[in-house]
Amino acid sequence: MAAPTNRAQLDVLVVGAGVVGLAIGRALALRGHAVIVAEAEAGIGMGVSSRNSEVIHAGMYYPAGSLRARHCVAGSALLYAFCERHGVPHRACGKLIVATSPAEVATIEAIHARGVTNGVPGLALLDAAEARRLETHLACVAALHSPRTGIVDSHALMLALQGAIEDSGGVLALRTPIEGLERRGAAWHARFGGAESGELVCDAVVVAAGLSSPSLIGAIEDYPRERVPRLVLAKGSYFACTARPAFERLIYPAPVEGGLGIHLTLDLAGRMRFGPDVEWVDRLDYAVDPGRGAAFYAAIRRYWPGLPDGSLTPDYAGIRPKVTGPGEPAADFGIDDGREHGLAGLVALSGIEGPGLTASLSLAEDIAERLEA
Known part of the structure; x- marks a missing residue:
């Protein structure tokens, strides 16, 4: 559990209820922020997070100093501890x-x-x-x-993360596709669709929408075009x-x-x-x-x-x-915050493939710290 912060409470929208989005929502809620995790689908983890090998990776594949290496090694330790504490089925089978x-x-x-x-x-x-x-x-x-490589029940893991969010006062909004994001003054305005479309105003936004992240990031008017990720x-x-x-x-x-x-x-x-x-x-x-x-x-x-x-x-x-294609060097995780794109209160994730599940809890702490900086 993260240590309490002295920073004022933020109203944060997390876009995407895959394992990474849920982990981010949990980290922010535990730090005392007001969190809404918005998911376009009818349930959590119905995209990338439900269609993988369910492996807890150890971290030996990724270049030294990369985000993948750092968050995989740290995330593995955090994930094993979380699973033990919350009764999530897992096994370090090797x-x-x-x-x-x-x-x-x-x-x-x-x-x-x-x-x-x-x-x-x-x-x-x-x-x-x-x-x-x-x-x-x-x-x-x-x-x-x-x-120390292992396996985990990814659906049980995501349910545990959802429970931690809700136990800490956060909210999960299913069937709530985020269709547009705009920075106006000191606030973010998120346009959402679904059965009851409307607009949400918040202090900060984290885009963790997996396959949908590049299109949503690309639709932000003031986002630098050269930084919009490929898919x-x-x-x-x-x-x-x-x-x-x-x-x-x-x-x-x-x-x-x-x-x-x-x-x-x-x-x-x-x-x-x-x-x-x-x-x-x-x-x-x-x-x-x-x-x-x-x-x-x-x-x-x-x-x-x-x-x-x-x-x-x-x-x-x-x-x-x-975010890279055949014949191109594999890209690192993409984590863009205001230092890169110039928009306060926005963290945009892209290319979060393997070892995203393993790295999720470590990534979540990183994103929470960026928003509180």
């Missing part, structure tokens, strides 16, 4: 990042070095025999073990596995452009699923093409040769809200 060819060994060694620099606890490089002692069905030439859609499909669970830990291949590779993840009952892949798309489409299964079998069998034929079935898909 993860192996595997090299399935000699050429990939240097890749996982570089991830290890980056993780050590980032302060990720417990990382260890393993040879093939050591990795197979942990996971007998695994095929690899080397692996990186991350014992690049990278679809990731998942396949469920009907085979008997063969692993106790998450298994990740060496990363690929646009994502972390088709990995094996587990739910809290121990069931296996695989994904996501990367498919650059130009529209929102959450249907899983069964034809993508062939590429899944080939990718998975590099580290699990025993994957049975016919055991993969289409499950679900998500869309990553990227």
